[in-house]
Amino acid sequence: MPTPRLEARHASKTYGAARVLDDATLVVQPGEIHALIGQNGCGKSTLVKILTGYHAPDAGMELAVDGKALSLPVQWRAAQAAGVSVVHQDLGLVDHLSVSENIGIGGFKRTHVSRRIDWRAQDRVARETLGRLGLDIDPHAPAGDLPASHRAGVAIARALRDAVPGEGLVILDEATRALPREELARSHEVLRRIVAPGTSVLMVSHNLEEVLALADRVTVLRDGRVVGQGLDTAGLTEADLARLMLGSTVDAVVRSPAVRPEASAAAEVVGVRIDGHDPLDLTVAEGEVVGITGLPGTGFEQLPYLLGGARRGAGSVVTSRARVDLARATVPQCLDAGIALVPERRITDGLAVELSVRDNLALPTMRRRGRPWLVRRGWQDRLAARAITGLGIRSRGPGALVRELSGGNQQKVLFAKWLSVEPSLLVLHEPTQAVDVGARADLLRTVGETAAAGAGVLLVSTEPTDLVETCDRILVLHPGRPPRELRTSDPDDVLEAIYGVPTTAPSTVDTETGALHV
Amino acid sequence: MSDTEQLPATAVAAAPEQLTEPRRRPAWLQNPAAKYSLLVVWAAMAAYFWFAVPGGLFHTTGTFRSIFGSMQAMVLVFLAMSAVITLVVGEFDLSIASVMGISATTAAVLGGLHDVNPVLACLAAIGVGALAGAANAFFVVVMGVSSFVVTLGMGTVWMGVAEMVSHNNYVSMSSPGLKSFATTSVLGMPVAFYYGVGLALVLAYLLAWTPLGRSMIFIGANPEVARLAGVRVAPIRFGAYVAGGVLAAFAGILIVASVGSFDNSTSSSYLLPALAAVFLGTAVIQPGMFNPLGTLVAIYFLQTGILGLQLLGYDTWIQNVFYGLGLVVAVTLAKVVRDRAKGA
Structure with a gap:
């Protein structure tokens, strides 16, 4: 075995009580393309930030480049001198x-x-x-x-x-994300040319297709731990990697379907156009949780924002309260119709992090509950107290700033904010993204309770385990195909339905897509 | 003051994660070190002047009146509140002093040179202020141009227009009615002092207790979150500019009313003190947020310092030095105290 190009052992990082990286090991050999993968919040960006000196690791970590130990926390100049370089996500x-x-x-x-x-x-x-x-x-x-x-x-x-050709390590921190899929073959060639003389590449990615196409070996992180170290990609499929990344259903949230056969429709979605897809018709019954999924980047992610009135589109939604024409809809109209949207990006679209938990919770109901000349504190405090106990939000209290909360607790605040409007159709986008296992269970349980209380829920997600644990049925959307409906409790079925179809070009319809990896 | 427990600052600093809090202190008593530090500095400064200024000049009612009731302080209150309104919704308005100038010039020229009824002249001035605000809003909100660029440019335009209209001269307008509107003495203070305090209170109420005010704060914190929550972001931003213009016009009318004339060349000297007071105000009452009451405190803090230093024999240059230093030092201190209280 030659001396590894990069060897990091016992890498841990703790923030307060949260351990985001737990005794991780990463070994990159000379001349190989090594992929580091995992879901959002699994610790892969923390590990990279430790390697580039942005974060200081917990005591006990060992790091060596070409067998020579580097002092910790990493001094970036020393790492550079040892041959480590990095290409950031936005390319800079x-x-x-x-x-x-x-x-x-x-x-x-x-x-x-x-x-x-x-x-x-x-x-x-x-x-x-x-x-x-x-x-x-x-x-x-x-x-x-x-x-x-x-x-x-x-x-x-x-x-x-x-870098001297044949030496050094290039870290591609999600840098291949900017590449269109049809460029995959091209970038493969570029990376091959880098590693041919012996230079190593560490690519951080969450695109499984890309990882299998480009990398020699792969290290998989889940919840801060390494669950697959230096696996040879030759014998792996995307479904294998997905299963490693997501883990088995340890904390399975079992939800018994609450739809009664005679239940009336909570919302009827008619002819909604998503770019590159056929118009979508869909009925969500009261008490039903419907999952929507598909290949990341193919456009199904737009659905929540179309339905919430945040983005204009064709089609309409009929709820028990009103009919909304999505071509002209505004957010207030969709809200009045009882459609609540929980967006994916909680920091940029979901919450005002510099304001308090109470203020954030009260925002959507303010106009309804408050009078133009006075918003009382009483109901806001009661609302906040109910949310904090109901969802188990850990904070200093209703006055705590959202910024001070952990990701999972922020997500709970976001949930509670939109549940407070008592929606007839709750639209969730990636609701468990970057939250810990405990918060995930609380969130999914709340989804079930919301449905049981009579609302219709649309869960737009790429997490197969979330989908099978909470949804009554799952629609898999592929551009240019009718949606495929699944009723299953096996995440593999979902993965199979997402990835098992020969992929066509993503949302932008491009005719030059000859070389594609199936 | 109530008899609620007075905790030392260290007890506040240690705020671990708790699921339930035994008994919450009222909001205005939480984290007192961060909220009231400027008040303590103010008191200390006043105490210093009390003893240091020779001849006991500082402890006279005249001093009190020149801190709280001077024309400059009253004008600054209105101008600073104008800045608060736009800053709260996340916008910048560098044209407030020029809008004040063009409004004051309008009132003085109409009322003084053309003998228009003073009430009508003042209404025209307010109309000009609203129009100037709407012009800013058009470029910033409708056309999406940077508020920095637009308000800097429009401010310069108004300054020029005011020069043209006034031929760069003093314009006097003597109207006893208008003068009494601003300077009638109520309990020893000119009535305009109460207008300023009232305005700050109304604005504070608006921001804290009305849906409109809460929406404004959310727009300032994160416009996308506000939009997705059904807040009509664009009209509110537009309205903030118009309201800011109107308040700046009021500031201009106050000058004309209390002085009886207006010199357009002085208007730009009001911009920095007003903005300094607003930013300094973020260090008091509601730390880290633009807030009207904090701004009010900041204005009187600055006035106290400048008057005291002038009584100690410093020349007028001390004014700018004190505005600048006071702002930087106080905001830095408030940030340090706040970071400490958060417990890292």
């Missing part, structure tokens, strides 16, 4: 500057006498590094004019600029 390119400048930034070649930037030498470095990646890009072109795959190449070239 300045669009109006040239390719050459974008590659040179942070280490420009300078002339001997005047110490100004030696542009000719700089262009040469740029061309040379790009050449190593097999990319022919004009160093003078503005970075903003390049196609997506070339942009990623430029960012990688910057990372490789000072």
Whole structure:
């Protein structure tokens, strides 16, 4: 066994009471493409941030590059000197500057006498590094004019600029996310060229298709622990990886279906158009939980925002309270019709984190409960108290700022906020994203209770376990196909239905998609 | 003051996660170190001047009146409240002083040079203020241009227009009725002092206790969250600019009423003190938030400091130095205290 390029052992990170990374091990060999995968909140970004010196690890971690120990917390300059470089998710390119400048930034070649930037030498470095990646890009072109795959190449070239061919480790922190799927083959070639002389690549990703296509070996994290270390990708399928990432249904939330056969419809969705999909018709009965899922990035994620009036679209929704035409709908109209939307991004769309739990909870009901000249505190306090006990929100009290809460508790606040409007149709988007197991159970139990109280629930999610544990039926949406309906309690059935279909191009319909990985 | 338990600051600092709190203290008593530190500094400063200013000049009713009832303080209150309204919804308005200038010029020119009825002249001034606010709102809210750019540009425009209308001269307007509207003495203070305090109280009530005010705070904190909660974000932002313009116009009318004339070249000197007071106000009462009562306290804090220093013999330059330093030091201190209280 050769000396590993990077060897990290006993990596842990604790925030207060929460252990987000627990004794993780990561070993990357020379000349391999190693993938680090896991759900949001599994600890993979924490691990990368420890490696790049952004976070200090808990005591006890060991880290070595090419057998030489690095002192902890990581000093980024020392790591760089040892050959570690990183390409960030957003690539960090300045669009109006040239390719050459974008590659040179942070280490420009300078002339001997005047110490100004030696542009000719700089262009040469740029061309040379790009050449190593097999990319022919004009160093003078503005970075903003390049196609997506070339942009990623430029960012990688910057990372490789000072590396001796055959040495070093490039960390791609979700950097391949920016690539369109049809570029997958192309980026595969670029990565192969990097690792061929012996340089290593660590790619952080959550796209299983990409991981299987590009990586040699994979390390899987779940809830802060390594559940698969350095697995050979040759014998793995996407469903295998998904199962590792999601885990078995340890904390299974068993929900007995609450739909009575004679139940009337809570909401009828008629002819809703999602980009690239056929118009969708759907009826959610009172007390029913309907799951919606599909391949990430194929457009089904728009559904919650269309139904909530946050985004304009074609189609209509009929609830017991009103009929909403989605082409003209506003959020207040959808709210009046009893449609409540729990958005995916709780920090940007869901909660005002600088304000208190009570204020956030009271926001949607304010106009109904308060009079124009006075909003009383009493009902707000009662609402907050009910939410805090009902969902088990851990906080200093109703006056605590949302920012101070953990992710799971923030998500509970977001839930309670929208349950307080007593919706007839509750639309949830990725409700258990980046929350811990306990909070997940509380949240899913609440979904069940909401349905049992007579509301219809639409659960839009890519988590198969969430779907099978809470939904009465699951609709799998594929662009250009009729939705497939599942009634199952086995997450594998869902994965099979999502990934088992030959994939066609994602939402943007592109005719040039010859090379696709099934 | 009530007889509720007075806890030392350290007890407040240690606030572990608790599921149930035994007995909640009222909101205004929580975290007193962060909320009232500026008041303590204010008191200490006043005490210092009390003893340091020679000849006992500081402890006279005249001093009290020049801190709380000076024309400058009253104008600053209105101008600062105008800034608070836009800042609360997350916007910036750098044109308030110029809007005040054009409004005051309008009133003075109409009432003084053209002998228009003072009431009508004042209404015209308010109309101009509302119009200026609507112009800002059009570019910022409807066209989506950065509020910094728009209000800086429009402010300069209004300043120029005011110069044109007034030919860069003093414009006097003597109207006994208008003067008494601002300067009638009530319990030893000019009546405009009570207008300012009343305005701050009304605004504080609006923000804390009405759906409109709560919506404004959410728009400032996160406009997307507000929109998804059914708040009509655009009209409220628009309205904030218009209301800000109207309040700036009131500030201008106050100058004309109490001085009896207006010199357009002085209007820009009001911008920085007003903004300084608003930001300094984020360090008191509701730390970390733009709040009217905190702004009011900040204005009087600054006035006290400047008057005291002038009585100690410092020249007028001390005014700017004190505004600037007071702002930076007080906001920094408040942040330090607040971070400490959070317990990291």
